[in-house]
Amino acid sequence: MSGIQGYALVITGGLFALYTVTAGVDFGAGLLGLAAFLRRNAAAARIAEEVIAPVWEVTNVFLIIFTLALVSLFPGATGEFGDVLLLPVATGLLFLVVRYMAFGLREAFPASHRVLAAVHGIAGWLVPAPLMAFLVVSEGIGMKRAAGLLQLDGGRLLASPLTWALVVAALAGELALGGSLLLGFAVSRGEPAAAACFRRWALTGLAISAGGGAAATWLLARSGLIQPSPWLAPLALLALVALAVSVWLLTVARPRRRPFVTILIAYGAGLAAFGISHLPYLFRPVITVAQALNDPPMLAVLVPTFGFALVGAVPLVAWIYLYLPDRQFSRPES
Numbered sequence: 001m002s003g004i005q006g007y008a009l010v011i012t013g014g015l016f017a018l019y020t021v022t023a024g025v026d027f028g029a030g031l032l033g034l035a036a037f038l039r040r041n042a043a044a045a046r047i048a049e050e051v052i053a054p055v056w057e058v059t060n061v062f063l064i065i066f067t068l069a070l071v072s073l074f075p076g077a078t079g080e081f082g083d084v085l086l087l088p089v090a091t092g093l094l095f096l097v098v099r100y101m102a103f104g105l106r107e108a109f110p111a112s113h114r115v116l117a118a119v120h121g122i123a124g125w126l127v128p129a130p131l132m133a134f135l136v137v138s139e140g141i142g143m144k145r146a147a148g149l150l151q152l153d154g155g156r157l158l159a160s161p162l163t164w165a166l167v168v169a170a171l172a173g174e175l176a177l178g179g180s181l182l183l184g185f186a187v188s189r190g191e192p193a194a195a196a197c198f199r200r201w202a203l204t205g206l207a208i209s210a211g212g213g214a215a216a217t218w219l220l221a222r223s224g225l226i227q228p229s230p231w232l233a234p235l236a237l238l239a240l241v242a243l244a245v246s247v248w249l250l251t252v253a254r255p256r257r258r259p260f261v262t263i264l265i266a267y268g269a270g271l272a273a274f275g276i277s278h279l280p281y282l283f284r285p286v287i288t289v290a291q292a293l294n295d296p297p298m299l300a301v302l303v304p305t306f307g308f309a310l311v312g313a314v315p316l317v318a319w320i321y322l323y324l325p326d327r328q329f330s331r332p333e334s
Helices: 003-038 042-052 056-073 075-108 110-126 133-138 154-159 161-189 192-222 232-251 258-278 296-322 324-329
Strands: 143-146 149-152 281-283
Touching: 003 042, 003 056, 003 110, 003 161, 003 192, 003 258, 003 296, 042 161, 042 192, 056 075, 056 296, 075 110, 075 133, 075 149, 075 281, 110 161, 133 154, 133 161, 133 281, 143 154, 161 192, 161 232, 161 258, 192 232, 192 258, 232 258
Parallel strands: none
Antiparallel strands: 143 149
């Protein structure tokens, strides 16, 4: 694999990680806002809505950019991904549509606010579940070849323990990301009841997500699906250290945004280890990364374009999620 091909792989993986982070925060905070609303914790519900309201559309932007990068940089796998993942991806997009419809209708139909809030929170939380099929199928699980074409094998996909381990890790990870971010803003706002609520959810989500990730790692290793690499041990150590530091920070009195940052490091290291252990395949065992990549002349144009998008997006996301909601909090009450 040449240098520019490696850059294409790293950029695509970075965009995928960026989307998972923004989606995890958005969907997790939405569900926690619903939980606070149903438990009549007005302060927690208000904080969740004020954090989400100015930034929720950012999530969809990164989904579009990642999809464009995947299709443009890896056209050799586009047909296979489309054939196999049409149903799971369509299901995830349906959840997205339902979620945003509910979000928009809450103000138009105040009498149905409670029902629409429930639909908004639950539909968003469930979005990653069908999208986890992307990772499972990339390991060669849940697909079959019929009439010379790759097709989804829904029975195998649903029967695979790896599917459910990744789903549990993803759904709980949303709670950890959303809860840790909202905790920092609750502390900044001086809302101890809301902070205690978000702290509990973040710790619970982090513990369950770590368990799901450990189970997925064990299942991959048992099936011989982890390719040896000198990067795996350092990344695993980084993930474990960041996880331990996150738990400690979530228990201190005024954690601010630090647990959110360390959880990001833990998840980033885990995603990087998953991607590296998957090489050289993009679609095991059918398509390798080299076979799926675009031609070098096209890569010379596309890689700088998407690389610029990734480099520019990281500080933007940091500002949006770590500082922009403070501007919301500083507004005078009407």
